[in-house]
Amino acid sequence: MDSQRTAELYGVGLGPGDPGLVTLAAMSVLETAEIIIAPSSHPESMGRAEYIVHTLLPDREVIRIPMQMASGSEGIDRRLHAVRETIRELRPRLTSAAMSAFVTLGDPLLYSTFSLVVEAVVCEQLPIAVRVIPGVPAFLALASLVTTNLLDNDERLHLVPATGDPGHLEHLLEDRESVLVIYKLSSNFAMLRAMIAQAGRQKGAMVGLELGTDRMQVLTLSEAPDKVPYFATIIVPVQRRSA
Template identity: 30%
Template structure:
């Protein structure tokens, strides 16, 4: 018996991962939800002129209402919670009007995603049966595919973290076999120096704006790094080794 295709239902909210920015990496389920939605909510950084998530799903847009939400990028917790509460109220009102609302988010909705904040705020405004998640391909999966190196084998440990805390990054180097760093451009000179001290530059690679056309930057071996401008969406993978069988 064939599985029934999922479509966006009236009065429901869907946090939909649309992959790292390449339209070819949008899943079938994500495409169907976007196509059947009444309202598409797209996050946009206050420092950006466009919504990358919205650009990734242009092929699936027709006559849906489009709402671009500028989201906060601040560590002021009270201010951030207040803003997400305001956005959640706006979305909840649309659902209560009988609209099917889809928020598109880059990558996966639960990995460093704006949708996580919105979902938390919506939990107090809508019943849980009306809140849905659709996973998406995360940036680190796309980056790994560029180089063809396995992220894990056997009991290898994979750790994912932001590159913003260099002390935590250095500690992580001894706690896993593969380390994934998001936001790697934020402190790249210091990060490169850290890897150099640990003799890990040749084991590290990065991709900036993967799948986003001419803006993509790929560096397979950071021991051959040549300074260049990198954007916020830069992901680094450091292959630290594999666990030996004697350690298991």
């Protein structure tokens, strides 16, 4: 690489899972990057982000960072440790490559492991410029599948994880002029469904499971099974007055 040029590391959002929703900007980076890194739940298994890359560019090598998706601060610490180890090992390649890419589902700036990569780059003091290519978030993909007009006029949107404070979720459900989008449903779905029904917000609420994959399901809140996968999204719509 030209000694006058700073190495670049791109966080590349690949959308919810459908390779057809990968943007032209993301494809340009994937085709150009000398190194592509992807998260994986196990060193020997291909994660969903890597699968999208493989579908679009089957001959590209992808370096995996194993990340256990355990919850809480201990889980975050484990993931950060795994990321820092990988970044440390790749330091010579990352600093000499003109462009590298870390791929992630959805958008790199929304509940993404890319934040850990950025933290590792800073901690390891790598002379790398960090860039971001946005991706289609899961909740917008879900809204498009049911052609829901999410927001209008002065309406608001709240995007929260199901792992947060239940009291905070109850408070947000009281705001009927807001859309509530909930991620990370797997362990709390039954409780969430009951809370939404108790608040009288179940009308029009939709659940998207495994969006962008061949296992995708789009269901009403009442149709959804009691147990849902980690990659699930709820949209609780605004309660608009009838014309």
